[in-house]
Amino acid sequence: MTGTPETPALPMPAPTPLGPAIEARDIVKRFGAVQALGNGRLTVGRGEIHALLGANGCGKSTLSKIIAGTHAATAGSLLIEGRPVRFATPREAEAAGIALFYQELSLIPPLSVAANIFLGREPRTRAGFIDRTRLRAETEALIALFGDTAGPGLTPDALVADLTPGQRQIVEILKVLSKSPRIVIMDEATAALDARQVAVFFDILRARRAAGVSTVFISHRLDEVFALCDRVTVMRNGETVADLCIADTDQDSVVRLMIGDVRKAGRRTRADRPAAAPLLQADRVGGGRLRDITLAVAPGEILGLGGLQGQGQSALLRGLFGADPLTAGRLRLDGQPVRIRAPADAVARGIAYVSGDRVADAVLAGRSIFENLAAAVLVRERRWRVGAGTLAPRLAGVAASLKTKYAGLDDAIGTLSGGNQQKVFIARWLATGPRLLLLDDPTKGIDLGAKADLFALIRQLADSGVAIILYSSEEAELLDQSDRILVFNGGAVVTELSGPTLDSFHLTRAAYGDAA
Ligand SMILES: Nc1ncnc2c1ncn2[C@@H]1O[C@H](COP(=O)(O)OP(=O)(O)OP(=O)(O)O)[C@@H](O)[C@H]1O
Numbered sequence: 001m002t003g004t005p006e007t008p009a010l011p012m013p014a015p016t017p018l019g020p021a022i023e024a025r026d027i028v029k030r031f032g033a034v035q036a037l038g039n040g041r042l043t044v045g046r047g048e049i050h051a052l053l054g055a056n057g058c059g060k061s062t063l064s065k066i067i068a069g070t071h072a073a074t075a076g077s078l079l080i081e082g083r084p085v086r087f088a089t090p091r092e093a094e095a096a097g098i099a100l101f102y103q104e105l106s107l108i109p110p111l112s113v114a115a116n117i118f119l120g121r122e123p124r125t126r127a128g129f130i131d132r133t134r135l136r137a138e139t140e141a142l143i144a145l146f147g148d149t150a151g152p153g154l155t156p157d158a159l160v161a162d163l164t165p166g167q168r169q170i171v172e173i174l175k176v177l178s179k180s181p182r183i184v185i186m187d188e189a190t191a192a193l194d195a196r197q198v199a200v201f202f203d204i205l206r207a208r209r210a211a212g213v214s215t216v217f218i219s220h221r222l223d224e225v226f227a228l229c230d231r232v233t234v235m236r237n238g239e240t241v242a243d244l245c246i247a248d249t250d251q252d253s254v255v256r257l258m259i260g261d262v263r264k265a266g267r268r269t270r271a272d273r274p275a276a277a278p279l280l281q282a283d284r285v286g287g288g289r290l291r292d293i294t295l296a297v298a299p300g301e302i303l304g305l306g307g308l309q310g311q312g313q314s315a316l317l318r319g320l321f322g323a324d325p326l327t328a329g330r331l332r333l334d335g336q337p338v339r340i341r342a343p344a345d346a347v348a349r350g351i352a353y354v355s356g357d358r359v360a361d362a363v364l365a366g367r368s369i370f371e372n373l374a375a376a377v378l379v380r381e382r383r384w385r386v387g388a389g390t391l392a393p394r395l396a397g398v399a400a401s402l403k404t405k406y407a408g409l410d411d412a413i414g415t416l417s418g419g420n421q422q423k424v425f426i427a428r429w430l431a432t433g434p435r436l437l438l439l440d441d442p443t444k445g446i447d448l449g450a451k452a453d454l455f456a457l458i459r460q461l462a463d464s465g466v467a468i469i470l471y472s473s474e475e476a477e478l479l480d481q482s483d484r485i486l487v488f489n490g491g492a493v494v495t496e497l498s499g500p501t502l503d504s505f506h507l508t509r510a511a512y513g514d515a516a
């Protein structure tokens, strides 16, 4: 013995041949006041493809980053191939044979594909310069793994900035593979890939498995997990709740583990209410990545749009409002065909749209609260000037109904908190007396009190006969507010939930299941 085991400078002992590839025990991670992980556990055998599953925000990426040396754990221990480790940097983890595919991608857009893949690890000539011929050839060989599914334009010299989202994801995958890791963590590496690219990617992972590589596979697609993986670890709210063999379980059991107690819809459902003729009907509408959406919403009804983020919910709402016009299918309002080519068409027909993305969609920065409140009324009523005389009391009344807190209508909008700004934008539309209210994740970033006020008001509006379509990225909110929910997956509606199926189990199962 030349030192104590605590001395970090000592060479590491040789790996225990029988230790698992990864063994993470009792991992705790706090970011300031936020506890991202309370008890993260993960054991991955050698040569195993191991799924890490759980709802948004349960701690999958945080645990991955701790294993890959990007974050330091607050507490807990990590063993790699049987050896206790504590990585201070991603480089140390890489030296131990670990590579992470970053969910948010780690590419530098103005650099070439080759430069991104080999950044800091470029092949060198004997004189020590970057060997561009080899750099290009090695990049070519990596791209060839994806064959013709890589698509045109994915070449070693192409700039990452010019690639499609799917191609960028392939470059991030190739960057990981180029390190020839013994342990790979793929954190939502398939999110932007098409079906052919996913098939090739899975073949690559299977080939690596045959060569003894261990893979942690994170995905929101249960069909992918069940097609590819040997084992699955399920997480919920920062804790690991199960570690199962895929062959011994099924999708419904995994969904139950992901959600814990089933949350029932918080409200009476449509069946308890008198049926009304639909206000808006969409017949096989599409555009962009939206496909064949058919729906109807009646006065007094709150129709929820569910599913994982980015499956077409916002695209549909923006399409119905004419912000990103629909290109296929037909719309009817009160049974009459209508075309909505621009927001002005929608406003003229009594349709209002409130987005949670205040900065991009709503705020008239540097203007007063009054001007922000008046913006939609002016369009709807074709007024040219802000005549504060009659308008001010009306707008103040609407703002007050939302308990919006402000000192004076002439104060700048920027003086309000995020939640109060959001109330102003909703009040802006309420003042127009809309018949159809489109809510696109309206409570993003506002506090609980403001949310409660907002939903009480939305319910009141529905009860007074307004038809409402609500998308919320928060599942609980959606279940609490909706009379029915259409679940989106891959730009299409895969299921409608109502009555007995309006609960978190059916919602999660549809959202995480096969794309249409
Ligand atoms: N750098 C950070 N600072 C503060 N909080 C963070 C940070 N990273 C993650 N969190 C929080 O930790 C929790 C777990 O996040 P994490 O990204 O690990 O979830 P996830 O399971 O990967 O979710 P998703 O499926 O959405 O990718 C979340 O509440 C998140 O907001």
Ligand SMILES: [Mg+2]
Pocket: 060, 061, 062, 103, 187
């Ligand atoms: Mg994540």
